[in-house]
Amino acid sequence: MKGRNLLMIPGPIEVEPEVMQVMGSPTTSHVDPNFIESFGQALEGIRQVFLAPSSQPFIVAGSGTLAMDMAAANLIEPGDRALVISTGYFGARYADILSRYGGEIDVLTAPIGGRVPLEEIEGALREKSYKLTTLTQVDTSTGVSMEVAAVAELTDSHETLLVVDGVCSVGGEELRQDEWGVDLTLTASQKAISIPPGLALLMVGPRAMEAWNTRTQPVLNYYADFGNWLPIMEAYEARQASYFATPAVNLVAALSRSLKLILQEGLEARFSRHHALGSAMQAALQALELDQVPIDPQYAANTLTAPRFPEGVDGKAFLADMKAEGVIVAGGLHPDIKSQYFRIGHMGPTSTGDLLQTLAAVEICLHQQGYPLQLGTGLAAAQREFAGR
Numbered sequence: 001m002k003g004r005n006l007l008m009i010p011g012p013i014e015v016e017p018e019v020m021q022v023m024g025s026p027t028t029s030h031v032d033p034n035f036i037e038s039f040g041q042a043l044e045g046i047r048q049v050f051l052a053p054s055s056q057p058f059i060v061a062g063s064g065t066l067a068m069d070m071a072a073a074n075l076i077e078p079g080d081r082a083l084v085i086s087t088g089y090f091g092a093r094y095a096d097i098l099s100r101y102g103g104e105i106d107v108l109t110a111p112i113g114g115r116v117p118l119e120e121i122e123g124a125l126r127e128k129s130y131k132l133t134t135l136t137q138v139d140t141s142t143g144v145s146m147e148v149a150a151v152a153e154l155t156d157s158h159e160t161l162l163v164v165d166g167v168c169s170v171g172g173e174e175l176r177q178d179e180w181g182v183d184l185t186l187t188a189s190q191k192a193i194s195i196p197p198g199l200a201l202l203m204v205g206p207r208a209m210e211a212w213n214t215r216t217q218p219v220l221n222y223y224a225d226f227g228n229w230l231p232i233m234e235a236y237e238a239r240q241a242s243y244f245a246t247p248a249v250n251l252v253a254a255l256s257r258s259l260k261l262i263l264q265e266g267l268e269a270r271f272s273r274h275h276a277l278g279s280a281m282q283a284a285l286q287a288l289e290l291d292q293v294p295i296d297p298q299y300a301a302n303t304l305t306a307p308r309f310p311e312g313v314d315g316k317a318f319l320a321d322m323k324a325e326g327v328i329v330a331g332g333l334h335p336d337i338k339s340q341y342f343r344i345g346h347m348g349p350t351s352t353g354d355l356l357q358t359l360a361a362v363e364i365c366l367h368q369q370g371y372p373l374q375l376g377t378g379l380a381a382a383q384r385e386f387a388g389r
């Protein structure tokens with residue numbers, strides 16, 4: 001017994017031991033030269049990981065929801081119109097956040113497991129003018145991915161700022177912020193960026209910075225105000241200390257190390273490794289004749305998979321059996337179908353071996369729950385997928 005479970009949920013995820021080692025190093029002053037250097041490197045590193053050399057990074061203590069909140073607080077003024085493209089729970093959350101700041105919000109909601117069609121987005125953008133549009137690259141409640149590049153073309157031609165919630169995608173799914181014309185991408189530390197929870201990361205492009213800069217009213221959230229954080233980010237990137245609110249010193253140092261590892265792997269290699277993990281999961285689901293929340297396998301994300309429980313399987317008992325097998329997976333999140341499915345995260349350092357171990361446990365536990373399957377069927381399909389690459 002290794003005395004630990006394999007953590008396969010869509011965040012927080014397992015992180016590289018050397019990242020944990022940095023996390024566990026003695027806490028330094030936020031003006032210590034070593035910390036200034038690691039903060040500076042983290043700021044430079046996230047520009048590269050988001051493929052956004054022209055954008056302004058913000059690294060702030062908080063979770064992904066704070067990153068969503070910061071984008072909304074800084075870009076929306078009371079009365080501004082925003083369009084939310086929703087493929088699940090986190091799209092709905094974005095509509096809530098934007099209305100707190102007085103935004104007038106329209107929401108395009110996909111059917112559960114579906115995408116919002118591009119024609120529908122274009123139709124909405126043609127009908128009204130929106131200051132900003134939000135899009136969730138991968139909605140963690142449905143496992144549905146959206147086509148960011150295609151949406152960015154539409155928002156670009158209709159002159160609305162595009163904010164991408166990349167919390168379950170940046171560092172795993174392909175995302176090219178500058179090349180695609182995304183105005184703001186946000187994420188959190190505990191997903192594909194691969195460090196423990198606690199940091200909100202935003203990459204703000206020139207048009208979004210300009211929209212903030214030309215506001216007529218103050219930002220209605222003190223902690224979230226870009227105006228408070230911009231001088232801090234600029235100072236640390238220039239290797240000088242500066243204070244607004246205490247940075248999460250250990251997390252920033254861990255971030256700097258994790259970004260280094262991501263860039264060492266190489267972004268193209270990382271995108272294709274996540275694609276291989278996603279494809280192996282899709283092959284296994286098909287072989288096991290398991291349904292999933294995404295209604296078309298083409299919509300399924302590479303960073304997580306959302307299989308539906310087969311008829312007759314007790315979801316709660318299945319999750320408990322999985323834990324007894326040493327693999328932690330997550331239950332459902334979308335309120336309308338919560339008890340009908342489960343979620344397997346496979347991002348960041350997830351290896352071929354981790355995925356095969358998880359599939360083996362899924363087969364054992366479905367079998368224990370009375371689902372008729374030939375043990376090894378899904379595993380073999382995943383192995384064939386890996387072997388074919």
Ligand SMILES: *Cc1c(COP(=O)(O)O)cnc(C)c1O
Pocket residue numbers: 011063064065066090136138139140165166167168188
């Ligand atoms: C996890 C997640 C969030 C929320 O992040 P927290 O760190 O839990 O606040 C937002 N959007 C998406 C797509 C997510 O996966």
